[in-house]
Amino acid sequence: MPKRVPLLLTTPIYYANGAPHVGSAYTTIAADVIARAWKQQNRKVFLLTGTDEHGQKVADTAAKAGVTPQAFVDTQAKAFQHVFQQLNVGFDRFIRTTEADHVVGVKDFLNKLKAATTPLGRPAVYQGEYKGLYCQGCERFLTEKELVDGRCPLHNTVPQELVEHNWFFRLTDYLPKLKKALTSNSLRILPSAARQEVLGYFTQGIQDFSISRENVKWGIPLPWDKTQTAYVWVDALPNYLTGVGYGKNARQYRQWWRGEVVHFMARDILKFHTIYWPALLMAIGEPVPATMFAHGYFTIDGRKMSKSLGNVIDPVDLIGKYGVDGTRYLLLTPFPFGQDGDLPVQRFIEKFNADLANGLGNLLSRTTNMVEQYCGGVVKSVDAPKPLTKAEQQTLAYDFTGSLVTTWKAIAWANQAIDRAKPWALAKSTKPADAKKLALLLAQLVAQLLEISHALTPYLPVTSATMTKALRAKKIVKAPPLFQRVV
Ligand SMILES: [Zn+2]
Numbered sequence: 001m002p003k004r005v006p007l008l009l010t011t012p013i014y015y016a017n018g019a020p021h022v023g024s025a026y027t028t029i030a031a032d033v034i035a036r037a038w039k040q041q042n043r044k045v046f047l048l049t050g051t052d053e054h055g056q057k058v059a060d061t062a063a064k065a066g067v068t069p070q071a072f073v074d075t076q077a078k079a080f081q082h083v084f085q086q087l088n089v090g091f092d093r094f095i096r097t098t099e100a101d102h103v104v105g106v107k108d109f110l111n112k113l114k115a116a117t118t119p120l121g122r123p124a125v126y127q128g129e130y131k132g133l134y135c136q137g138c139e140r141f142l143t144e145k146e147l148v149d150g151r152c153p154l155h156n157t158v159p160q161e162l163v164e165h166n167w168f169f170r171l172t173d174y175l176p177k178l179k180k181a182l183t184s185n186s187l188r189i190l191p192s193a194a195r196q197e198v199l200g201y202f203t204q205g206i207q208d209f210s211i212s213r214e215n216v217k218w219g220i221p222l223p224w225d226k227t228q229t230a231y232v233w234v235d236a237l238p239n240y241l242t243g244v245g246y247g248k249n250a251r252q253y254r255q256w257w258r259g260e261v262v263h264f265m266a267r268d269i270l271k272f273h274t275i276y277w278p279a280l281l282m283a284i285g286e287p288v289p290a291t292m293f294a295h296g297y298f299t300i301d302g303r304k305m306s307k308s309l310g311n312v313i314d315p316v317d318l319i320g321k322y323g324v325d326g327t328r329y330l331l332l333t334p335f336p337f338g339q340d341g342d343l344p345v346q347r348f349i350e351k352f353n354a355d356l357a358n359g360l361g362n363l364l365s366r367t368t369n370m371v372e373q374y375c376g377g378v379v380k381s382v383d384a385p386k387p388l389t390k391a392e393q394q395t396l397a398y399d400f401t402g403s404l405v406t407t408w409k410a411i412a413w414a415n416q417a418i419d420r421a422k423p424w425a426l427a428k429s430t431k432p433a434d435a436k437k438l439a440l441l442l443a444q445l446v447a448q449l450l451e452i453s454h455a456l457t458p459y460l461p462v463t464s465a466t467m468t469k470a471l472r473a474k475k476i477v478k479a480p481p482l483f484q485r486v487v
Contacts, residue, residue: 006044006259009035012269013052013095013239016076017061020083022305022331022343023266025315027295029328030337030400031264032089036458037395041388046256048243049084050095051077055139055232059218069218073098083315088324088461095243097235105247106230107223109238112284113211114224118173124283128168130210133159139232145204154268166210167228174279175206181278187288189274190398191338194267194294198274206275237277241286261289270294293398296340313345321486322352325460329356329404332459337400349486359411360452360463361482366418367445368470369478374427377475379443391455400459407455414448417441446471 011031014024028049035047053073062072077096084091095102116124132141137155141162151158179202181187182195189195212228213219219229238246240263245252265273270292278288300311318327330348333355335341344351371379388396391410394403418441426438453467463482470479 004043006046006255007038008046008048008240008244008256008259008261010047010240010243010261010263011049012263012265013050013097013236014080015055015058016051016053016073016080017055017057019076020080020315022300022313022315022318023298024080025083025087025327026298026331027264027266028084028089028091029087029331030295032087032091033328033332033395033400033458034262034264034398035090036461037392040392040454040457041396044259046092046244047090048093048095048240049089049091050093050239050243051080051097052232052236052239053077053096053098054219054230054235056213056216056218057136057139059216060136070098086319086324087315087328093243095239097239101248102239102242103220105242106220106235106238108247109241109284110211110220110230110234111223113169113280116283116285118170118283119177120173122170122173124170124173125211126168126170128166128208128210129163130166130168131161131163134162135159141210164210164214166214167212167222167225168208169211169234169276169280169283171206171208171276171279174282175202177282178275178279181288182274186290187274187278188291189270190291190293194270194292194338197267197270201271201275209276233272233276234280237272237280240277240289257287260291261287262291262293263289264293264295267294267296293338295338296335298335298340299342301344301346302342311345313343318348322348323483325463326352326356326483328459332400333404335401337398352483353485355408357481357483357485359408359415363411363415363418363445363452364449364467364470364479364482367414367442367449368476370418370423370427371442371446371476372478374423374438375442377473377477379446379476380439381443381447386451389451389455395455395458403455404459407452410448410452414445414452418445446476 009031011028014020031047035045038045058073059069062069065072081094114125118124130141134141135152135155135157137157138152142152142159182189182198189198211231211234212222213231214228216229219232220235222228222230241253241257244256263273273292281288299305300313303309303311305312315327322330330351334343371377391403391406394406421441423438423441426434449467450471453464453471457464466482470476
């Protein structure tokens with residue numbers, strides 16, 4: 001049975017240093033699908049997304065562009081909001097880490113951390129010296145093990161050697177409790193490959209980490225040491241709390257954070273979310289999220305997406321070509337959510353025409369046309385309250401491709417049923433039995449299309465609303481094409 005406690009769904013907050021791209025669109029659409037699917041089950045849902053706007057890299061980029069960091073992040077945040085709105089993402093809040101309520105909340109969070117005592121009775125925060133290899137691109141110290149030929153594997157740059165006096169979080173004291181949460185699945189990591197990766201961190205060794213930086217001006221100063229600025233991750237992660245009212249509206253905050261919390265992310269930020277974040281929450285005495293879902297990486301037409309290859313996909317271009325629902329469909333169908341895969345952009349046209357313009361679009365237009373022609377636009381209702389369909393269950397279980405495959409099987413089946421039953425022949429027949437058969441067939445097709453439309457609501461919200469409206473009309477008339485073929 002579907003759970004009824006309020007559900008808080010979050011995407012990562014996207015780094016304002018870069019422009020929105022197909023990766024951030026992918027994560028955000030996925031979260032939106034789950035949000036819409038649960039709202040359809042009448043559950044209270046809050047979808048939180050936003051931008052991570054502090055850090056040296058942002059300050060550097062703004063300086064290069066000759067603008068203040070604030071002016072720079074204002075522009076960037078607008079770009080992300082704009083793309084997500086165009087993708088029809090129904091977020092309840094777009095949080096920005098430069099917003100006043102977030103800054104107040106983070107200071108409160110830091111103060112609680114400073115006052116906390118670990119399970120071993122030691123202060124959770126201590127002063128220490130950090131020597132390490134710092135990657136500007138990652139905005140963090142890298143371990144030797146992470147380097148490939150002495151370089152950051154993500155940015156292909158040689159990290160700088162830095163020595164700093166920082167404040168540290170005594171993460172190691174929380175590891176037994178954290179491991180217990182992970183092995184007992186009270187903190188559930190999905191899919192299982194991601195969970196294995198997280199359990200692997202414990203064998204590799206996990207160390208305390210510094211929660212502050214010297215010489216970083218663009219950020220939130222530590223409340224007890226103004227020479228230090230909160231480390232970008234310690235500034236960013238609490239957005240999941242401040243986004244629903246932490247430090248400002250306790251009642252609202254409690255409602256969402258004491259409900260079910262699900263974090264969505266790409267696998268590259270798994271460690272911050274599954275190790276650092278729960279331990280920080282344990283330290284300040286707040287509940288740990290129930291679920292974290294890490295999706296995989298994808299290539300574009302078999303190649304890594306990169307500026308130099310010129311295959312970086314702008315989601316706005318996809319919307320221009322395939323519309324909002326077409327884009328949502330094409331991004332979610334190629335490979336199972338949670339796994340690595342390939343986006344076959346070169347074959348998007350083929351897929352769009354076959355599945356949307358022909359498959360789904362055709363079924364609606366021929367069905368509504370026949371209902372208009374043969375039944376005067378009226379069919380008997382065969383609706384009955386139904387339990388969750390298989391496709392809906394698959395959606396709620398994060399199996400997006402599975403759900404869409406189930407739905408497209410139903411579409412293919414309905415199209416074949418029409419071809420087999422030949423309603424145009426039945427309409428010409430003078431036998432009363434044929435007239436009855438025709439009326440039943442069309443009623444079943446309308447019912448089936450309504451079920452399909454319902455299952456597609458989280459994925460194709462606009463299309464689904466159009467379908468439902470056409471099929472629920474008092475007098476059904478031939479529906480205009482749902483999708484124009486793309487050439
Ligand atoms: Zn790096």
